[in-house]
Amino acid sequence: MKQITILSGKGGVGKSSIAASLAIALSKKHKIVCADCDVDASNLALVFGLKEKNFEQWKKISTNEKAYLNEKKCNGCKKCVDSCYFNAISWNEKKKQPVFDSFSCEGCGVCPMVCPEKAIKLVEVKNAKIGFGETKFGFKVISGQLEMGESGSGKVVAEVKKLAKEQAEDAELMVIDSAAGIGCPVIASVNGSDFVIAVTEPTSSGLSDLKRALQITTHFGIKSGIIINKFDLNLEFTKKIEFFASENNLEIIAKIPYDKSFVDALVDLIPIVVYNPKLETLFTKIVKKIKNNLETNHK
C-alpha cells in the first residue's frame, strides 16, 4: 500500500478540503483508504460529512504511561523532584511530599528508577481514541483523537496508520491528512510516505511554513510536490512560491484559484469536488501527476 501525505506547516490553508477531494478523485480508479492523522483536531471525516457518532467503531487506546505516587511509601527524599527533566514534579513543603503534574509527565520512567522506596509506579493511561467509519464515497476513513491534556500524539498517529492498514488490507493507496505545524505528529505522518503534497497559500506565513515543512520530507528523502491554494489572492507571492519550487526541483502539482465555494462546501459538509463539479478536471489532473510521481519513484 502506497502512502500519500498532505501537509502544510501553516494551518487553515486547505489541507483537509484538498485531501478529501483528492481521495474521492483517486478512488475512481483505485481502492483507497483515508487516515486523518491530525489527532489534535481531527476534521477529515467531517469534511466527508461523516460525524463521529456515525463511525462504525471507536476504541480507547493507550500509547502513554504516567507516574503515580503511593504517598504512604514516600519518605520525602526529593530525588524524584530533582531527576525530572520535564518539571512535572514539584515539592509541597506543607505535606513534605512531591506533587505530580500529569499534564507535564512524559511517562519516561526516571522517577520510579530513582525512588529508593519504590513509591512511584508507571500506570498506563488511555490517552486517545481511534476509530473508523465508511464514507458515502465507497472508502473508509480512519481517525484518531488525543484526549485533552494528554501527550504522545506522534504515537497515536502511528496507531491510526496501523488501523488504516488493518481496515483496508487490499487498498492500493492511503491518503493521509496531517496536522498543522512541523512537530512530532507531522514527522510521524510523513514517516513511511511514498509521496508528500505540501499545500500552501500565497502569504508570507504560507511560504515560510512551507519551507519548514518541506525540510522534513527532504530529511526523509521523500519526493514531494506543491499545491498553491487561493493562488490568485496574491500573484506576487505565488511567483515567489513558484521560484522557490523551481530552485528546489519541486513540482507545482496544481494552482487552485480562490473560490468562495470552498467555505460553503465546508459549511455544508460536502467535499469541494462534489459541491463544485467544475473542479473535477482539476483534481483529475492532480491525480495524474501524483501517479506519475509514484511510478517514477518505483524506477
Place this chain on the structure above:
Amino acid sequence: MKQITVTGGKGGTGKSTVATALAVLLGKDYKVLLVDADVDCPNDHLLLGIKRKKVKIVYQRIPKWDFNKCIKCGKCAEVCKTHAIFVVKGKQPIFLPQQCNGCGACILSCPVKALSWKKKEIGFVFKGKKHGIDFISGELKVNEPVSEFVVNAVKKEIKKVESKYDFVLVDTAAGTHCDVIEALKQTDIALAVTEPTPLGEHDLELIIQLIKKLGIKFEIILNRFEEGKSVLIEAAAKRHGKKIMAKIPYKKEIMQAYSKGVPVRDNSIEKIKRLVIE
C-alpha cells in the same frame, strides 16, 4: 501584568491576526510584550514586519556513550520509552538523537556508567520590537520533535522581563497538544479564535475542553463573521455559558492587510481591547 493567550485548536482561524492586531492596539496605551509561541511555524514577525534578533540557542540534553566502558548489555535500550536506542545483542547501541527527549533513563540504567550527557541545539529564541511593542518569539529547528522545550525556553525569557509590561500577549500553535498546553499554563485569560464552519466549531469544542481542564478563564472570538452564518458558533458559545466576545467580519480589506503584513484594524479588535482591559 496580565497575560492573554490567543489560541483556537484549528489552524488558520486567525490566531496570529488577532494576536498581532490586539498587541499593536494595546501598545498605543500600554506597555505590551507580544510572544509568538507557535515555535513550529512562527509567523507573527512576518505579519508585523519585525526584524528578529537571535538572543538564545535552546539546547536539549542527549546521552553519549563511552564505548570503552560499554558492556553491550542493552539495558539502555530496554528503558528508553521513545525508542531512541537500538541494541542488537552483543553489539554497540545505536542512538537516534531525533527520537530522544532527554529524560535520562538510559544514563540511570547503565550498570558500568558508560553514558554521560552532551547537548544538541533544538531551537532559538528571538527578540525584536516595532509598532511600539516588544516581541519575543521561539523557533524549533526542523526535524526536532519536542516543541514544548522551545516553548519553555520562551516562557523563561518572558519570566525575566514580564514585570516591565502591562500586558503579555501569547500566540499559540494550532492543535491541542503539549506545546499549546505549555503556552496556556499560567495565563490569566485565553482567547479562543474560531471560524463559522463545522470544523471551526469541532475544534473550538476541543480547545475549550482543554482550557477548562487547565482551569483558565476564556472568551470566544469569531473570525470571518458573516451575518446569518454564525449559528453554529453562537450555539457552541451558549453551551459553555458564553457570548461571543467579538466578531471579526469577513472583509477583503482584512485579508489584504494580512497578506501585506500590516496589522489589521477593525472595530472588533477595538472591542476586544476594551474588554480585556476590564
